Amino acid sequence: MVNITTQVLRSDFFWGTVPEEGSGSGFVWDTQGHIVTNNHVVQGADKIEVSFGGDTTLPAKIVGTDPVNDLAVIQVDSLPEGVQPLVSANSAGLNVGQTAIAIGNPFGQFERTMTVGIISALNRTIQTDTTVLRGVIQTDAAINRGNSGGPLLDSAGHLIGVTSAIFSPSGTSAGVGLAIPADKVLRVVPVLIEEGRFPHPWLGIESLGYELTPALTRALNLSVDRGLLIARLYKGSPADKAGLHGAQTETVVGNRRYLIGGDILTSVDGEPMSTWENLSAYLEEQAVVGRAVTLTVVRDGKTRALRANLEDTPDSLRGG
Numbered sequence: 001m002v003n004i005t006t007q008v009l010r011s012d013f014f015w016g017t018v019p020e021e022g023s024g025s026g027f028v029w030d031t032q033g034h035i036v037t038n039n040h041v042v043q044g045a046d047k048i049e050v051s052f053g054g055d056t057t058l059p060a061k062i063v064g065t066d067p068v069n070d071l072a073v074i075q076v077d078s079l080p081e082g083v084q085p086l087v088s089a090n091s092a093g094l095n096v097g098q099t100a101i102a103i104g105n106p107f108g109q110f111e112r113t114m115t116v117g118i119i120s121a122l123n124r125t126i127q128t129d130t131t132v133l134r135g136v137i138q139t140d141a142a143i144n145r146g147n148s149g150g151p152l153l154d155s156a157g158h159l160i161g162v163t164s165a166i167f168s169p170s171g172t173s174a175g176v177g178l179a180i181p182a183d184k185v186l187r188v189v190p191v192l193i194e195e196g197r198f199p200h201p202w203l204g205i206e207s208l209g210y211e212l213t214p215a216l217t218r219a220l221n222l223s224v225d226r227g228l229l230i231a232r233l234y235k236g237s238p239a240d241k242a243g244l245h246g247a248q249t250e251t252v253v254g255n256r257r258y259l260i261g262g263d264i265l266t267s268v269d270g271e272p273m274s275t276w277e278n279l280s281a282y283l284e285e286q287a288v289v290g291r292a293v294t295l296t297v298v299r300d301g302k303t304r305a306l307r308a309n310l311e312d313t314p315d316s317l318r319g320g
Contacts, residue, residue, distance in 0.1 A: 001086075001112060001150055002026045002052055003105045004037055004060075004074070006045035023108030025150030026050070026074070027086045027159070029189060033079050036189055037149030038164050039065045039072040040130065048074055053112065056080045064192030067318060068131050068200050068284070069184060070164050072149075073192045086151055089158035091137070091181035094119055100139040102163055102177065104150030117141030117177075125277070126178055128165055134281055136178045137161045143177030152179040159185070201287040202313040203279075204237020205230060205244070205265070210258065211275050219253045220260055223301040226274045230262035230297075242308035245299060263297040270294070283310070 006022045024041030028034075035050060042048055048060040060074040098119045105111050121138040139152065143166050152161035161179030191198045209231040210216065217225040233239050233246045248261030265273050271286075273279050287293060287310055295306045 001103045002028065002035060002050050003108075003111050004035075004041055004149065005049045005051070005108075006042055007047040008044050009046045023105060023146050024148045025104035025146065025163070027149075027151045028079065028083055029073065029193075030085050031079065033076040034063060034189075034193055035060065035074050035076065036162065036185065037072050037074065038162065039067050039070045040128075041149045042072050042074060043067070050074070050076055051111070052080050052083060064196040064198075066188055066192060066198040068313075069180060069188055069198065070128065070131060070133060071162065071180065071185065071188050071192065071198075073189055086159050087157070088182050088186055089154055089156075089160050091160050091183045094122060094137065094154075094160060094181075096121060099155040100137075100141050100160070101153040101155070101157075102139065102141040102143050102147060102150060102179075103153065104143070104147030104163060106142075106144035106146045108146040110146075113147075115142040117175075120176070124178065125281075126165060126167075132280070133164065133178070133180060134285060135181050135184060136164075137181050139177045139179065140175040141177055142175075147177075161185070199289040199312040200318065201283045201289050201310040202238065202317070203283060203293075203308060203310065204234040204239040205279070206232040206234060208232050208259070209262065209276075212264065216253075220251070220258065222264065224264055224266060224298050226272070227264040227266040227298065228273055228276065228279065229258075229260070229264050231259040238308040238311050239295070242295065242306045244295065244297065244306060244308070263299050265295060265297050266303075267296040268293050270296075 004024045008020045012018045026035045026037035029036050050060045051057045058076040060076045063073040063075045065072045102115045117140040124136040125134050163179045165178045167176040210229040214225045231247045246262045247259035289312045292309045
């Protein structure tokens with residue numbers, strides 16, 4: 001486990017360039033000096049230093065970032081003698097009640113702090129300030145500011161997650177710590193090392209449509225009562241190229257204006273779609289950039305299938 005200190009240079013009208021420092025945690029990934037942490041720990045950093053304990057502090061550079069999954073890889077030129085990579089475990093086999101051990105640098109000043117608890121829940125979906133994290137591990141092991149990017153371990157000392165966030169009205173540990181599961185880390189990190197970024201499947205439907213309910217179906221006189229009523233598409237997107245139709249006109253129901261006349265998306269590859277979260281989760285967790293998906297849509301009361309070739313999400317839409 002390592003301590004990460006960052007410095008961001010801010011412009012100030014009176015003082016000129018002012019450095020702002022931040023801190024977080026991380027862990028050694030391989031013998032080439034790659035270190036895994038959270039994206040939000042190093043985002044925008046002009047200077048990064050890694051402390052391995054004692055007097056050993058080394059400069060680091062950013063190798064790759066994935067704002068969507070809040071993961072990042074940084075690298076030092078060489079590892080200090082005796083430092084070894086952390087061994088990963090399969091997070092798919094975790095169970096609620098299993099021991100969970102968090103190691104990090106809470107508040108940026110208590111280096112190499114270990115806290116112990118249990119896995120409180122699995123497969124949580126949480127909204128952070130910048131992204132939606134899915135499949136998250138929840139633990140009651142004490143996690144505070146500065147723990148971000150540190151490892152969550154099982155009782156054998158194997159990596160099962162990367163601590164990323166806490167849920168707390170006070171901003172300190174309230175027994176609800178959240179970690180990105182190791183299986184996702186194992187999928188994302190090698191790509192960040194190789195490519196510098198992780199591809200996220202993009203369909204190109206703007207989330208400006210509507211989740212159908214029986215009441216909305218009756219009000220709009222639609223033929224189905226579950227699905228996603230498409231309002232707008234990004235021009236030239238996979239959905240647009242596949243022939244998906246957006247809204248043709250608008251109407252007012254009650255005190256709300258609706259864009260109507262577009263296709264109703266009812267499933268993707270046979271998976272029912274009734275909420276925007278259903279669609280986002282399917283694309284993020286099961287779809288692959290470069291592969292085609294089958295979109296089942298209802299248009300003018302008739303069901304049809306369209307094939308869309310998924311593309312990588314444009315940088316302007318990735319966040320972070």
